[in-house]
Amino acid sequence: MSLDYPYQDAFNRQLAERAMADATRAEYTATLKDFFHYLENFNPTYQREHRVNQLQTQDVEQYLAMLVDSRQIQNQTYNKVLSHLNVYFKFLFSHNWTPYLPTLDLKSKPKEAAQSVNYRWVDRLDDLLADRRLHVYTRLTLLLVAQGYPVQSFLKPGVTAQLDPSAWPASAQTFLQEFRAFILPLQQRFQCDDWFLKQRAAADPHLTLPGLHKYLRPDEAITGFALSPTVLYQGYLVNYLRRHPQETDREVVSALHLPPDSIDYYRRLSQRAD
Structure with a gap:
């Protein structure tokens, strides 16, 4: 079995x-797998010989x-990734497998102040879906999040191909007509029925999260609010809880498909939302 x-x-x-x-071990694996995948594709130092003992501070800085x-990661995620890499390189250094500690001079980021969650975007969905200044992938992201789908769900191959939007509101149906005209040629080219597809030839036609962010980030200048799918999903959850204050935890868990231990967190967010 090949190593990650x-x-x-x-x-x-x-x-x-x-x-x-x-x-926690799985988090280390995910971090290091992603780090070396990035190096293989974008880092000339590593691409030449694939030797971990040649990596230095600037190589880790580039990834971070x-x-x-x-990917617009928050400081908390940044610090976790840096911690994972630091533990890994200290391990290599202790075994003389690298002469460098490339994370030694890298500092963690300060804890971010709690910010209010933008939940009002959900109430503007009809106007957002009709705004042709926004890329179709931006509007599709807003639509799917407003239907309760987190990004890790709807970017997964096979998920959107199985969706049945027939019961979605009229504004969604109007947008989906426009979207189908956009996506059909790509679906035919790649022989794939999913909704988030790359616009250039690729062995794997599915759009990645970094690829999606390339469409979302420029459109923030139009919407006036952050379009990170994770932040949007938080706003959707808060919006739901504010609209359904009488629902029990069990009803909320069932409706939103959330793990029970996260309900208190989102209830507190909804109570703080201004």
Whole structure:
């Protein structure tokens, strides 16, 4: 079985010795897999020889800058990723597998002040769907989030192809007519019925989250609010809770398909929302 990143087996043994929870080990794997995938595609130092012992501080900085600029990660996520990379490179250094500690001079970011959640965008959905200045992928994202789909769901291959929007509101039906005219040639080219597809030839035609952000970010100048799908989804959840204050936790969990332990968090957000 091929490894997702250098020295993966040895590093996993180290994590196991620390009695780390399976979910936490999975987070390390996801971080390091993504880090080295990025290096393979965008970092000339690593592309030349694929040698981890050649990586230096600027190589890690480049990856972290991409996370901030392209994926719009928050400071909390930034610090977690940096912590994962720091533990990994300290492990390599302790075994003399790298002469450098490329994370040594990198600092974590300050904790961000709590911000109010924008939940009002959901009430503007009809106007947003009709605004042709917004890219169709931007409007499709808004529509799907307003239907209760988080981004990790609707970007997954096979999900949107199975959706039945027949019961969605009239504004959605009008937009979907426009959207189908846009997406049909791409679906025919790639022989794929999903809704988020790349516009250039690719082995995998599905649009990635960083790819989606390339459409969303420019449109923020038009909407006047953040279009990060994660932030939009928070706003949708808060909007729902404000509209249904009498629903029990069980009813909310059922309606929103949320894990029960997250209900209190979103209720507090809805109570703080101005």
